[in-house]
Amino acid sequence: MPEEKVYDDVEVHDMNDGFQKSNHANVSASEGQNGAPVIWKALSVVIAMAAVIYDLSPIDVVPDAVPIFGWLDDVGFTLMAALNAYQQFSKDQSAMVVRLAKYVKWMMVAFIVLAGVAVGGLVTAIIALVTQ
Incomplete structure (x- = not known):
């Protein structure tokens, strides 16, 4: 789950965090970390x-x-x-x-x-x- 960032009592969700994590998982599964x-x-x-x-x-x-x-x-x-x-x-x-x-x-x-x-x-x- 992406980290939530709070600015002046307004909750902001960074949409790129979730995409990068899921995309990185796909790269890791296909090519491995080696x-x-x-x-x-x-x-x-x-x-x-x-x-x-x-x-x-x-x-x-x-x-x-x-x-x-x-x-x-x-x-x-x-x-x-x-x-x-x-x-x-x-x-x-x-x-x-x-x-x-x-x-x-x-x-x-x-x-x-x-x-x-x-x-x-x-x-x-x-x-x-x-x-x-």
């Missing part, structure tokens, strides 16, 4: 390990010899993997920070895809100019 399902946690660990392997590997989408951009792809993959792991292992999946991590993670994915398309287009344009 974070995301185990399969998503395991996948986030695999993604994090793949990001570390990618960072250590001499084979990159953008070679590390390219100034600044060579390291940005490594940092982007690692940051995306870290945000994903944080999101999956967070106890309260409905928290604002977890939702923010989710959106930032997907913006990083979109940025990485767009950067890959841009680099691919640049390489294609250079090859086309050289072969003419």
